Amino acid sequence: MKQAIGFIDSGVGGLTVVREVLKQLPHEQVYYLGDTARCPYGPRDKEEVAQFTWEMTNFLVDRGIKMLVIACNTATAAALYDIREKLDIPVIGVIQPGSRAALKATRNNKIGVLGTLGTVESMAYPTALKGLNRRVEVDSLACPKFVSVVESGEYKSAIAKKVVAESLLPLKSTKIDTVILGCTHYPLLKPIIENFMGDGVAVINSGEETASEVSALLDYHNLLDATDDEIEHRFFTTGSTQIFKDIAKDWLNMPDMTVEHIKLGK
């Protein structure tokens, strides 16, 4: 019997990681839970984010996943090490893979990080980056408006362009040559961000690197799926199934997907 890889996120952003995993591991089955009703997580305090993250985790663990991907930077910063310690399946977040990808891309060791307020205040990226290379310099920038632009489906619009230009202006005067999209919602804005930052700046979506690490860890733990059983991906949201589906079917190229509504917490 197939066992799924579980993905949790505050909303639809983690689908950017799922897309890369399905590209690299087309025979794997995915369970995805987006806590859209309580999105955004970015402005919430760390204890609350950790509690919500545990609620999502327990929901998917009860359904029998073989690995958990915390596909949300804010949740990774708040709860990764606690969840990894307490579960007996492999658990990874998106901050370390994003950091590794950025360090491979930078040529001058000056890296920018875009994230939610929660992620920026946690200092999780500077800690991860300097844990790998002490010589790196990090400029962090909170972009609190980006998540709602994406969750509302406006991520290709003129509004998105305006919000991106206004938010990223402070980075234009720095010497960074690499920017980490430190929130899984932001890859949907990647074309606009790349366009604004210009040619000399590499824009890093941690999704591809996270997917590689999912593959490496499944492999290392002998958990890769060797069967050709039928795949039944499942998508759960605490919010509107219609808005979730509109974004997800476009992003994952799954026109016939089903989205299930669930409740978490009290």
Place this chain on the structure above:
Amino acid sequence: MKQAIGFIDSGVGGLTVVREVLKQLPHEQVYYLGDTARCPYGPRDKEEVAQFTWEMTNFLVDRGIKMLVIACNTATAAALYDIREKLDIPVIGVIQPGSRAALKATRNNKIGVLGTLGTVESMAYPTALKGLNRRVEVDSLACPKFVSVVESGEYKSAIAKKVVAESLLPLKSTKIDTVILGCTHYPLLKPIIENFMGDGVAVINSGEETASEVSALLDYHNLLDATDDEIEHRFFTTGSTQIFKDIAKDWLNMPDMTVEHIKLGK
């Protein structure tokens, strides 16, 4: 106290992996053992390669490494799963990372693999590739002359060009768009191989992907070095220290390196 990452190879080829690890993890310490006296491993039978690989492994484990990288495709094919099962430190090879990198690069799912006779006969690459994606087609080609061209230091010469052109001719008529350098010696021939295969073919050196997986696994197991203690890399060879040093100091850009001569086996 720093604990080193151990690397083992039949000769100097594994240094191509070390180079990528030092680039991605500049604070980590490396112990490297090249069994140059018994190189090449490619034409030897599997049992003998497995025995030699265990001898190298035990030599480094006795010196206190925190992780082992089998930086040799032939040795990976012969002994990875046995060694991983029996050691209590993380152990990785180069075949799975190389396969992951190739699957990310290919657009038509037709992949060529260059390797030693031992690696090709083991079917380790087709097994790894199809374990990740059953739709991929694999063409394998044994290139028995490549290792001695590299070990003799002739890897930039006209001889190298001739050997590459003659060996790779059978691949020119296939539709592969990606070639895996399925032997850690081959990256030293990469410019010549790329030139021969032409623009439409991506040439994959598993070193970069292996280094990323070293980083991910050290991280996952909380083994990344957080100290700023002085680093003392150590290099061991069973063969000529001079030939080893000539290749290694050039490839790793370490003009003052020391190479220690050791004995393995009977």
